[in-house]
Amino acid sequence: MVTQVTSFGRSGLSDWLLQRFTAVILLAYFVFIVGFMICNPAMSFDTWKGLFDTTWMAAFTSLTLFAVVAHAWIGLWSVSTDYMTTRTMGDKATVIRMTFQATYSLILFYYLVWGFKILWS
Amino acid sequence: MAYRLRDKSGRGHNEKSKAVKDNRPVNLDIGTIKLPITAYASILHRISGIAIFVGMAVLLCLLDSSLESAESFNTVKTTLADNFLLKLIVWLVLCGFIYHTCAGVKHLIMDLGIGETLEGGKKGATIVFAVSPVLMLLAGIWIW
Ligand code: HEM
Numbered sequence: 117m118v119t120q121v122t123s124f125g126r127s128g129l130s131d132w133l134l135q136r137f138t139a140v141i142l143l144a145y146f147v148f149i150v151g152f153m154i155c156n157p158a159m160s161f162d163t164w165k166g167l168f169d170t171t172w173m174a175a176f177t178s179l180t181l182f183a184v185v186a187h188a189w190i191g192l193w194s195v196s197t198d199y200m201t202t203r204t205m206g207d208k209a210t211v212i213r214m215t216f217q218a219t220y221s222l223i224l225f226y227y228l229v230w231g232f233k234i235l236w237s
Numbered sequence: 238m239a240y241r242l243r244d245k246s247g248r249g250h251n252e253k254s255k256a257v258k259d260n261r262p263v264n265l266d267i268g269t270i271k272l273p274i275t276a277y278a279s280i281l282h283r284i285s286g287i288a289i290f291v292g293m294a295v296l297l298c299l300l301d302s303s304l305e306s307a308e309s310f311n312t313v314k315t316t317l318a319d320n321f322l323l324k325l326i327v328w329l330v331l332c333g334f335i336y337h338t339c340a341g342v343k344h345l346i347m348d349l350g351i352g353e354t355l356e357g358g359k360k361g362a363t364i365v366f367a368v369s370p371v372l373m374l375l376a377g378i379w380i381w
Binding site: 136139140143146154159161164165168184188191192195220223227230231234 | 344348
């Protein structure tokens with residue numbers, strides 16, 4: 117049995133709901149970007165840059181970045197607590213799982229900062 | 238679960254169970270069990286989720302260079318048009334995205350209470366396995 121302390125929202129139900137909300141945001145963004153590229157086959161820098169320079173697109177992209185962080189955190193947490201357990205790995209399981217969780221948290225944080233830097237600077 | 242969990246030493250997973258007569262056969266070797274289609278749909282959803290988490294780095298890299306300047310935008314554009322390796326990587330990330338999204342949408346539909354039966358689950362998985370290769374093919378055509 118793995119305890120809940122490293123989950124994203126401290127409760128299974130809130131994680132479950134958040135993973136669904138963020139999935140819808142990610143889906144909307146994915147469909148929008150692909151749609152935009154299909155509608156602009158010979159994309160120019162000005163069109164592309166112009167899109168990301170609008171406030172709403174920068175906001176939409178930022179929201180999506182937050183959504184990725186929450187969604188992937190919850191998702192990878194599920195994966196780690198399913199496989200990195202005392203049953204599968206013995207006594208070292210907790211250390212391995214914590215290391216894994218710290219690693220993906222740092223990577224997600226890096227993605228967030230990187231994305232914000234691209235968008236807002 | 239019909240079988241009891243045991244670790245490699247053969248001890249029962251739950252120490253208390255030692256008191257119980259413990260000589261029933263255990264089969265946790267998943268490679269020897271024939272899995273239903275829904276199991277494949279589920280594990281692929283997991284694998285594709287992890288794949289996009291890694292692929293995000295590539296996508297952010299591309300976004301970064303495409304927005305930096307007109308020159309770097311054009312470099313991205315021509316590299317995406319000429320470089321087989323980059324095309325392959327982008328296509329693989331897109332494939333992960335396509336599968337994860339199809340299976341994810343199926344998940345959300347089931348969470349709304351639609352098709353939450355064994356039959357519905359099998360049908361949903363079959364639809365996902367039918368639709369995603371088509372979308373992957375279209376993505377491939379788009380990239381090449
Ligand atoms: C940036 C993109 C995404 C990443 C990195 C990502 C990653 C993940 C990961 C690692 C999981 C955990 C898998 C598991 O527990 O088996 C997951 C679950 C899930 N994903 Fe995504 N995902 C992304 C986009 C999407 C999109 C676009 C949808 C669309 C509808 C979606 C829907 C779902 C759902 C519903 C689950 C929950 C599955 C469950 O509870 O078993 N995801 N995701």
